[in-house]
Amino acid sequence: MPRHTEPMKVLLGITGGIAATRAADLARLLTRQGHVVRCVLTEAGARFITPLTLASLTGQPVAGANPDRPEWRATPVVEHIELARWADLLCVAPATADILGKAAHGLAPDLLSTVLLAARAPVLWAPAMNTAMWEHPAVQANVARLRGFGHHFVEPAEGLLACGEEGPGKLADIEDIAETVAWLGSPRHPSFSGKRILVTAGPTREDLDPVRTLTNRSTGTMGLEVARALRDAGAEVHLVLGGDLRAPLGLSTRRVRSAAEMLEACLARWEDMDGCIAAAAVADQRPESPAVQKVKKQEGPEDLRLVRTADVLGTLSERRRPGQWLLGFAAESEDHIANARAKLLRKGLDGILANDITGGHGFGPTLNTLTPVLPGGPQPPLGPLPKAELARAVVQWWGGVLAQP
Ligand SMILES: Cc1cc2nc3c(=O)[nH]c(=O)nc-3n(C[C@H](O)[C@H](O)[C@H](O)COP(=O)(O)O)c2cc1C
Incomplete structure (x- = not known):
């Protein structure tokens, strides 16, 4: 066609x-x-x-x-x-x-x-x-x-x-x-046309009890736009989605709540994928023991004990087979490029997009800027652009990196 x-x-x-x-x-x-x-x-x-x-x-x-x-x-x-x-x-x-x-x-x-x-x-x-x-x-x-x-x-x-x-x-x-x-x-991109790509998007939710939850300010907009741009570039996109936003048409989507559910959904698909763009804002902590019944008000201070959640990106990286690529996102409120590079090296990623969230930037349907970082160092920033256009710029940039011999 x-x-x-x-x-x-x-x-x-x-x-x-x-x-x-x-x-x-x-x-x-x-x-x-x-x-x-x-x-x-x-x-x-x-x-x-x-x-x-x-x-x-x-x-x-x-x-x-x-x-x-x-x-x-x-x-x-x-x-x-x-x-x-x-x-x-x-x-x-x-x-x-x-x-x-x-x-x-x-x-x-x-x-x-x-x-x-x-x-x-x-x-x-x-x-x-x-x-x-x-x-x-x-x-x-x-x-x-x-x-x-x-x-x-x-x-x-x-x-x-x-x-x-x-x-x-x-x-x-x-x-x-x-x-x-x-x-x-849409014009198809040779790096993505016919490829199977896992995309994670949105926040995760860690329940404290049946009504209260720990989450973050991510809406999932950026990840959904990335999924849409990959679909338009010809990829078969498998989306693992947290939060409430509607998934784009034409993708296979699995809706999840917690980090553990997100990991399980990703691992169920990872082996068959050519690559993954992980844009989800996964909670790092969850309540140690969520209450089965709604917790009642108590007098005086209350304690909440948190433990680490499953590391989605780190686990995908550990379990990847040769040829699979992995691109992450890092939302950082300070020293965003250095911190993003440290995350890239720690988790063994092929690339990472540093998102400077100082002053509440980067959340929701606003203009945003992303700085791509490769193992060799940072690249020229993409944006500021509306997220749909920024996602297309990310896909073009990453498609170009993948096409390099
Ligand atoms: C009030 C009215 C509403 C109609 N609504 C539909 C409709 O929703 N879908 C449909 O297939 N045909 C509907 N029809 C029948 C078509 O208008 C009719 O088959 C017509 O020959 C279609 O011509 P066209 O395909 O060249 O437009 C409706 C007819 C009338 C009078």
């Missing part, structure tokens, strides 16, 4: 269902993300949303099934082959049962179905329909046939449908569709 650098040219097909109104938000989101979006409306789609709305949101002409109708005349009509060649990616959202059937069987009675047949670019479908329609064997057979052609799907969500029924058939989240578009269009 060809891969494109941004901005990507996205052809957004919109077909005739009530969810067509949400295609306006998708068109807006994709445009805001820097893609060039051109919409193709089916005739039924144009009964739910107007070309004027879509042209206004995308700044691009809208093409449709019936160029003779007065509403199309305001925008230039584009031939199906030109559109099919233009697109880096085709996304049909919402996709009716009807368009799935046409595309699955090579039928081309209107502009959108003809463009789909004439295009060589990747195709992403976001179906939306009544639950009984979605579950019908004919529709499922069409979906399977399209998957067989190499087409991709964002499955419909479950929920209350416009027809009053509850079940699968609702158009997937607009954000999930946009994220899948970005993933399909």
